[in-house]
Amino acid sequence: xKNSILSILIVLLPLLSIGQSSDLFAIWPDxxxxxxxxxxxxxxxxxxEKLAVFYINLVRxxxxxxxxTYLKDYMKENGIKKDKEVKxxxxxxxxxxxxxxxQPSESLTQLAREHANDMGETGRTGHKSSDGTSFKDRMVExxxxxxxxxxxxNYGNEGGIDAAIDLLIDRNVPNVGHRRNxxxxxxxxxxxxxxxxxxxxxxxxxxxxxxxxx
Numbered sequence: 001x002k003n004s005i006l007s008i009l010i011v012l013l014p015l016l017s018i019g020q021s022s023d024l025f026a027i028w029p030d031x032x033x034x035x036x037x038x039x040x041x042x043x044x045x046x047x048x049e050k051l052a053v054f055y056i057n058l059v060r061x062x063x064x065x066x067x068x069t070y071l072k073d074y075m076k077e078n079g080i081k082k083d084k085e086v087k088x089x090x091x092x093x094x095x096x097x098x099x100x101x102x103q104p105s106e107s108l109t110q111l112a113r114e115h116a117n118d119m120g121e122t123g124r125t126g127h128k129s130s131d132g133t134s135f136k137d138r139m140v141e142x143x144x145x146x147x148x149x150x151x152x153x154n155y156g157n158e159g160g161i162d163a164a165i166d167l168l169i170d171r172n173v174p175n176v177g178h179r180r181n182x183x184x185x186x187x188x189x190x191x192x193x194x195x196x197x198x199x200x201x202x203x204x205x206x207x208x209x210x211x212x213x214x
């Protein structure tokens with residue numbers, strides 16, 4: 001489950017890292033940009049973690065437009081070629097209907113941060129804790145709160161947009177499970193943590209939750 005780095009299945013406009021002021025990005029309505037920045041005011045995420053939520057919300061709310069603006073610009077800025085994995089992503093985004101934007105969740109962020117810290121300190125990768133606790137067992141408590149929980153783990157990327165696009169491209173993952181998690185229409189909440197990693201410098205854990213249970 002590796003890509004160019006390795007992956008395992010706030011934002012105020014002036015702070016955006018890619019040319020929001022250009023004509024290409026002017027077609028994004030200001031109201032959409034504001035709503036996508038749903039984590040802007042939370043205190044439990046870093047700026048890069050908030051950026052990750054922002055970009056994930058943009059790709060969810062208008063996948064075709066994201067493919068032709070942010071993704072296209074990111075590929076150009078980073079010298080990413082349109083190989084079969086990138087073409088697969090573009091084709092899927094152009095055919096995907098809008099999804100509900102995600103709201104930040106402190107409990108999901110705490111879950112993500114605990115795992116990111118654990119993996120970072122031990123140099124491990126994957127969804128199993130260093131003490132052997134499985135993904136399913138780690139999710140036991142929050143499974144009582146959310147109708148479903150998905151998790152993505154990414155290694156080597158410090159930037160929120162870098163981890164998000166890396167997971168969307170999902171190189172060398174046959175079922176593109178990370179992409180599926182990001183675009184899952186059942187998800188409603190997100191918790192994201194980016195922490196140092198002993199082997200990969202940084203690791204990003206994205207935990208997504210479905211509707212809240214009564």
